Amino acid sequence: MAEQTIDRRVIADCQQGDRDAFRLLFEAYKDKVFSLAVYSFGGDKSAADDVTQQIFLKLFSAIGQFRGESEFTTWLYRLVVNACTDERRRRKRLLPLGETLVMSDVSGRKPQEKQFARLEISEAVQAAIGELKPKFRLPILLKYIEGLSYEEIATVLNCSKGTVASRLNRGHSQLAKRLSYLKNQTALGD
Secondary structure (H helix, E strand, O other), rough: HHHHHHHHHHHHHOOOOOOOHHHHHHHHHHHHHHHHHHHHHOOHHHHHHHHHHHHHHHHHHHHHHOOOOHHHHHHHHHHHHHHHHHHHHHHOOOOOOOOOOOOOOOOOOOOOHHHHHHHHHHHHHHHHHHHHHHHHHHHHHHHHHHHOOOOHHHHHHHHOHHHHHHHHHHHHHHHHHHOHHHHHHOOOOO
């Protein structure tokens, strides 16, 4: 409860033009905005940097439009989703498709090789998420990276909870197909 009060006070101060309050807001949310943008762009940090800057510039001028009818983070994520969608349209191309990594059996590897294999798997999962169409990628990112509920995702994406559930289901199915080759890999163990 104290966190919501602090947020509301800081947001109210931002709406009054308080630059120190805006700096607090920036520090509190810059990593979340960047993280969502990076995943949205399939790991393209340059595009994520651009969108993050755009978001906070827009936020500085548009904070007065926040009415408090939803959580601030829900409103902010909606700005991020819209900015990422707009950026993709500007680029007039799909996100770069990650090359599928060819994995080999890791059962007999040394600890450093196992750690590298885990990194390869992580990169394969990130690439597979990046290959999803935005309408399937964004619900997955909001659910599993940002931890939003179905209701919050529906608000961010401006759709129904049923649509969120459907898109998550289809996204899961597509990821399972893209990553099916990982099933054949030996468990890494710790």
